[in-house]
Amino acid sequence: MSSRDVSPNLALDQLVARRRAEGAAIVHLGFGESRLPVFRPLVSRLLEGASRNAYGPVAGSADARAAVAGYFTRRRMPTDADQTVLAPGSKPLLMALQLVLPGDVLLARPSWVTYAPQARLAGKQVFGVPIPDECGGVPEPEALRETIRSARASGHNPRILILTTPDNPTGTVASPALVRELCEIAESEDLLILSDEIYRDIVHDPWRPVLSPAEVVPDRTIVLTGLSKSIALGGWRIGAARFPSGPWGERIRDEVLAVASEIWSTLAGPMQAVAEYVFAEPPEVVRRIAADTRLHGIVANAVHEIMVGAGALCRPPTGGFYVYPDFEPLRERLDWHGVTDSASLQRVLLDDFGVAVLGGHHLGDDPGALRFRAATSMLYGQTAEQREAALYAERPLSLPHIRDELDLLEEKLSVFVSSGVTKGAAVFPAGVR
Amino acid sequence: MSSRDVSPNLALDQLVARRRAEGAAIVHLGFGESRLPVFRPLVSRLLEGASRNAYGPVAGSADARAAVAGYFTRRRMPTDADQTVLAPGSKPLLMALQLVLPGDVLLARPSWVTYAPQARLAGKQVFGVPIPDECGGVPEPEALRETIRSARASGHNPRILILTTPDNPTGTVASPALVRELCEIAESEDLLILSDEIYRDIVHDPWRPVLSPAEVVPDRTIVLTGLSKSIALGGWRIGAARFPSGPWGERIRDEVLAVASEIWSTLAGPMQAVAEYVFAEPPEVVRRIAADTRLHGIVANAVHEIMVGAGALCRPPTGGFYVYPDFEPLRERLDWHGVTDSASLQRVLLDDFGVAVLGGHHLGDDPGALRFRAATSMLYGQTAEQREAALYAERPLSLPHIRDELDLLEEKLSVFVSSGVTKGAAVFPAGVR
Ligand SMILES: Cc1ncc(COP(=O)(O)O)c(C=O)c1O
Ligand SMILES: Cc1ncc(COP(=O)(O)O)c(C=O)c1O
Numbered sequence: 025m026s027s028r029d030v031s032p033n034l035a036l037d038q039l040v041a042r043r044r045a046e047g048a049a050i051v052h053l054g055f056g057e058s059r060l061p062v063f064r065p066l067v068s069r070l071l072e073g074a075s076r077n078a079y080g081p082v083a084g085s086a087d088a089r090a091a092v093a094g095y096f097t098r099r100r101m102p103t104d105a106d107q108t109v110l111a112p113g114s115k116p117l118l119m120a121l122q123l124v125l126p127g128d129v130l131l132a133r134p135s136w137v138t139y140a141p142q143a144r145l146a147g148k149q150v151f152g153v154p155i156p157d158e159c160g161g162v163p164e165p166e167a168l169r170e171t172i173r174s175a176r177a178s179g180h181n182p183r184i185l186i187l188t189t190p191d192n193p194t195g196t197v198a199s200p201a202l203v204r205e206l207c208e209i210a211e212s213e214d215l216l217i218l219s220d221e222i223y224r225d226i227v228h229d230p231w232r233p234v235l236s237p238a239e240v241v242p243d244r245t246i247v248l249t250g251l252s253k254s255i256a257l258g259g260w261r262i263g264a265a266r267f268p269s270g271p272w273g274e275r276i277r278d279e280v281l282a283v284a285s286e287i288w289s290t291l292a293g294p295m296q297a298v299a300e301y302v303f304a305e306p307p308e309v310v311r312r313i314a315a316d317t318r319l320h321g322i323v324a325n326a327v328h329e330i331m332v333g334a335g336a337l338c339r340p341p342t343g344g345f346y347v348y349p350d351f352e353p354l355r356e357r358l359d360w361h362g363v364t365d366s367a368s369l370q371r372v373l374l375d376d377f378g379v380a381v382l383g384g385h386h387l388g389d390d391p392g393a394l395r396f397r398a399a400t401s402m403l404y405g406q407t408a409e410q411r412e413a414a415l416y417a418e419r420p421l422s423l424p425h426i427r428d429e430l431d432l433l434e435e436k437l438s439v440f441v442s443s444g445v446t447k448g449a450a451v452f453p454a455g456v457r
Numbered sequence: 458m459s460s461r462d463v464s465p466n467l468a469l470d471q472l473v474a475r476r477r478a479e480g481a482a483i484v485h486l487g488f489g490e491s492r493l494p495v496f497r498p499l500v501s502r503l504l505e506g507a508s509r510n511a512y513g514p515v516a517g518s519a520d521a522r523a524a525v526a527g528y529f530t531r532r533r534m535p536t537d538a539d540q541t542v543l544a545p546g547s548k549p550l551l552m553a554l555q556l557v558l559p560g561d562v563l564l565a566r567p568s569w570v571t572y573a574p575q576a577r578l579a580g581k582q583v584f585g586v587p588i589p590d591e592c593g594g595v596p597e598p599e600a601l602r603e604t605i606r607s608a609r610a611s612g613h614n615p616r617i618l619i620l621t622t623p624d625n626p627t628g629t630v631a632s633p634a635l636v637r638e639l640c641e642i643a644e645s646e647d648l649l650i651l652s653d654e655i656y657r658d659i660v661h662d663p664w665r666p667v668l669s670p671a672e673v674v675p676d677r678t679i680v681l682t683g684l685s686k687s688i689a690l691g692g693w694r695i696g697a698a699r700f701p702s703g704p705w706g707e708r709i710r711d712e713v714l715a716v717a718s719e720i721w722s723t724l725a726g727p728m729q730a731v732a733e734y735v736f737a738e739p740p741e742v743v744r745r746i747a748a749d750t751r752l753h754g755i756v757a758n759a760v761h762e763i764m765v766g767a768g769a770l771c772r773p774p775t776g777g778f779y780v781y782p783d784f785e786p787l788r789e790r791l792d793w794h795g796v797t798d799s800a801s802l803q804r805v806l807l808d809d810f811g812v813a814v815l816g817g818h819h820l821g822d823d824p825g826a827l828r829f830r831a832a833t834s835m836l837y838g839q840t841a842e843q844r845e846a847a848l849y850a851e852r853p854l855s856l857p858h859i860r861d862e863l864d865l866l867e868e869k870l871s872v873f874v875s876s877g878v879t880k881g882a883a884v885f886p887a888g889v890r
């Protein structure tokens with residue numbers, strides 16, 4: 025098989041870690057991880073789960089699945105435990121779904137780095153559809169219709185629509201009206217929806233309405249979730265899926281379980297104990313997730329201000345922990361740095377200015393555009409103490425370690441966008457590179 | 458895609474669990490799991506690893522990889538940390554390898570349930586090769602040569618040879634002479650070897666020599682291992698791979714990492730802390746694994762005696778925790794029960810005699826043969842206390858809960874193989890079914 029690369033976001037994170045170890049001062053906005061401490065009570069659950077060293081059921085224990093079912097039921101998606109499957113992350117579940125579901129894939133453009141490579145591993149064609157002006161994570165409806173039409177005309181079979189609300193990379197939440205419109209298209213065009221709701225509990229304004237396609241077209245929607253983002257457990261690898269009730273949903277679930285049993289067996293037993301606890305949403309978990317979400321909102325908005333201040337266009341963030349600025353208005357000036365597309369934008373920002381971001385081309389976006397994703401959740405501190413302080417600070421932006429990073433980012437960007445000054449490489453000492 | 462089934466061993470384990478919950482008394486030999494308690498010190502390591510909630514490097518932390526490298530180095534395979542990759546089980550690593558390595562697959566017949574379905578998921582053809590009389594887990598050399606020849610003649614490209622030593626399902630260890638002979642074939646026929654050494658530390662006689670193909674043809678061998686078997690951690694999902702040094706090994710490793718980054722990201726952080734500890738093999742771990750191995754050997758040999766006593770042919774077990782009897786000598790008598798092939802053998806033993814085993818057809822063996830795999834590690838007890846007692850008993854076979862199960866098995870099999878008696882279904886009360 026042809027040579028492959030590690031997922032570019034994971035690769036970038038490893039690169040930044042290496043450069044920092046060599047002494048470089050980098051503002052790291054390159055990795056979509058909630059860098060917050062482990063919620064203490066989870067450690068006791070892990071301990072309690074330690075005796076679970078048997079392989080156990082592929083889908084996860086009955087109790088853990090019941091907790092996941094409750095989680096969805098409380099979000100207006102009535103769910104039986106049998107409709108749920110746990111796994112070591114939502115990533116393997118998405119992979120298994122791409123392997124078992126028929127047809128080609130329709131993706132918002134830009135969208136999360138992994139959807140497209142998984143589709144290719146599953147032998148599927150990917151059709152990117154531009155996002156609307158108001159938000160990302162979903163295709164613009166008219167463009168979606170047009171893409172389906174032309175894909176079919178060229179002999180393809182687009183059947184799977186992946187939606188991400190709230191979204192990575194744009195940090196936005198699709199409106200219920202837009203979700204309904206997309207569900208109508210799914211009905212009329214006979215699409216299956218993979219609704220990636222891993223950021224579901226990170227909506228900055230707790231009153232903002234969130235609608236799942238599973239509420240509108242339950243029979244054609246599979247929902248993905250996980251604990252990597254909302255409660256900062258990326259490294260513990262806990263994800264879950266919700267399948268439609270009824271025979272079709274059961275069949276897809278069984279096929280996913282079959283693939284699971286050949287690829288990863290099951291979610292580790294101790295992690296199932298953790299899942300059971302978190303998905304049951306006891307008050308202290310709800311409070312902790314609310315605290316995380318508040319911090320994500322405050323810092324994402326601060327970074328948004330900096331981007332706009334630097335002259336970029338940028339959707340205001342409403343969910344998750346990302347912003348996705350567009351430096352098109354500054355194209356002429358940036359040309360001066362050798363920045364002509366998103367690959368050179370990413371490279372120059374990292375090499376000459378010590379700002380790590382992920383170029384839009386990695387997310388399926390137009391490679392010629394000057395867009396990147398900034399993961400704002402990386403700004404909470406470089407030590408466990410700093411992150412803990414950020415989480416519980418009344419005014420996180422006043423914490424010196426966050427303020428300093430934001431100021432540094434603002435300064436670096438302002439130099440970057442100022443034409444006619446000395447090149448970044450010269451402005452910053454060598455160690456910074 | 459066509460409909461799929463859950464891996465038959467996992468499915469059988471779930472079925473037995475359901476029947477037992479309904480009150481059935483089943484001698485469960487159907488699942489390849491070391492049912493022993495968690496080694497206590499591992500729980501502290503899990504706890505220490507709890508703060509590792511960042512995604513971290515795809516391959517695993519540098520420290521965990523260094524420990525894995527040490528593990529292999531102590532087994533005459535000098536290894537650098539960069540040659541190793543950790544994962545949530547060895548199963549995902551085997552899957553990734555099948556996805557990235559070119560060519561079709563040569564498998565011992567019978568062999569572990571998962572190799573063939575993974576090959577099919579990767580779009581590969583599987584060629585089964587009979588095993589020698591002396592042991593399983595490896596193809597008989599002359600039959601291997603012949604299979605390669607005829608596969609090539611029919612336009613196929615057999616390139617990947619999977620070897621399992623010690624073996625599941627036969628519970629045997631291939632001799633160094635045989636391994637050398639297979640390595641010669643690998644050289645002359647340009648095969649890559651996947652050496653599945655997950656049972657490596659479960660060799661009943663500690664003085665029995667074990668040779669890894671990686672010692673003979675290091676440049677064409679990838680070794681798999683894990684903690685599921687030797688230290689009874691199946692449900693914790695910890696596996697590792699060792700790649701050859703040099704450019705080809707690096708390329709394969711990088712491609713496996715690329716696949717890993719799209720399918721499972723990384724081994725959970727707390728589990729990496731566990732891996733680091735176990736693979737470093739401190740004395741208490743070595744002692745615990747020796748205790749497990751002693752028990753596996755004693756009980757596997759007792760079951761072997763029962764099988765032979767019942768009239769089956771059966772290789773004496775020398776590693777792992779399995780026996781693989783052949784009831785061919787009793788074919789005429791068993792016909793009386795409606796047993797004519799390994800599927801009916803498995804069904805009648807479970808339904809009419811309450812003995813759960815895995816028919817050889819699930820392992821790629823000739824479906825018409827009367828062979829099955831008995832996983833003897835399931836006999837250590839049904840409670841944590843019983844298993845703990847089994848592990849540390851001077852004479853495990855004298856423990857009532859083990860003695861009783863073995864006696865029950867012996868009795869059930871003796872009824873089963875006695876022609877002319879009332880059908881098993883009538884002999885045992887309904888509850889037993
Ligand atoms: C949109 C989206 N979906 C899924 C994932 C996968 O997360 P995990 O495999 O940790 O559940 C991520 C993580 O970056 C993500 O951003
Ligand atoms: C021969 C063999 N290889 C690999 C595995 C996979 O084990 P794990 O994924 O738990 O590492 C097993 C488990 O049954 C096995 O018997």
